[in-house]
Amino acid sequence: MNRITRQMPTGELTLKVDEARFPLNWLIGFAARANAKRGFLFLSKVLGKHWPVTPRAMDMIHADLAGQIPPSLPGPVVFIAMAETAIGLGQGVFEAYLREHPERQALFLHSSRYRVGDVPFFEFEESHSHAPRQFLQLSERAAALFAQARSLVLVDDEASTGNTFVNLAAVCRARNPNIERIHLAVITNFMGEPANAGLTPRFGVPTTVGATLSGHYRFAPGAAAAPAAAPAQRFEADAERGASAAFGRIGVERALAAPQALAARLGKDIGEGESVLVLGTGEFMHPAFLLARELEALGKRVLVQSTTRSPILSWGAVGHIVSCPDNYGEGIANYLYNVAPGQYRHVFICHETPPGEALNQLAGQLDGRLFHFQSETQIEEISVRRP
Secondary structure, three states: OOEEEEOOOOOOEEEEEEEEEHHHHHHHEEEEOOOOOOOOEEOOOOOOOHHHHHHHHHHHHHHHHHHHHOOOOEEEEEEEEEOOOOHHHHHHHHHHHHHOOOOEEEEEEEEEEOOOOOEEEEEEOOOOOOOEEEEEEEOOHHHHHHHHOEEEEEEEEEOOOOOHHHOOOOOOOOOOOOOOOEEEEEEEEOOOHHHHHHHHHHHOOOEEEEEEEEEEEEEEEEOOOOOOOOOOOOOOOOOOOOOOOOOOOOOOOOOOOOOOOOHHHHHOOOOOEEEEEEEEEEEEEEHHHHHHHOOOOOOOOEEEEEOOOOOOOOOOOOOOEEEHHHHOOOOOOEEEOOOOOOOOOOOEEOOOOOOOHHHHHHHHHHOEEEEEOOOOOOOOEOOOOOO
């Protein structure tokens, strides 16, 4: 068992690792959060959110977590990924599962902090988050499959208390009381052995967990605890935020098509050894990963990451911080971590929201190019206005 202690600006974190399927330092770093509810962060280096990562490494994590899903889960199986951090992770695990089990009927959807038109929804709370309201929205077809589901696979980057999973499972089982099994898929499981052993009575149905790293931690807030961050959610029920229905937000039963034609076109202009960053925006993560993976398959030196609304302090595993506008229009501060302007020769910014000043500013900060994904096959490059 490895024991690690970190003195942070916000307190002292002690971590004990019980099992790791990959090297600890390859999987995570440590960061301090500007969040009075939780002043620390296990910063994933393989998630593609707060740390730039190769598509190959992300694929390894997706395959590893998919491989830990019990083959005995009764179908149909519904995969749900948690916004915003684990959306790309969940869709990657879902697609890896489909590759291994092409005969299984499965549905993927991700929670969102935005509404999609008048699509029916239900809601749950992520209590420790600075943006706690989460929505699940189902198309008519997805709702029909959800009603037939017998198993849930709930995906997040981390489990610490398990409370959010319990909240989500409860609303899902209220909607479909015939769910028989639940599996939790996480990169890091810090619930601890007693909590892991007690999952089934807590969830009310047989429940398992798969993780790349398991252990437990203790955090003692310091005298100078995490500062209160600005609100990270200003939900307005009737506001149109540009959140697309095309990529999994209201349910999808298959792997998304990779943007091969776009990758081939972009690849022609990338010189030997030139660095490339493919950047997702907020909740729009998985298509950016697919583009990066296609470029990597062409032999390009590419990393993938996403902007985030999560406020993190400059300490530990967080170096450079770029503050950027909110392209979803809530007026919420967004950030890009561990990327400095000028660091990459090519920056391709992928977004689902219509073009606007926020995206133009982000592209200007990074000297990047904008690509508006209107569907899997309809992708438009947006001209960037340079100052």
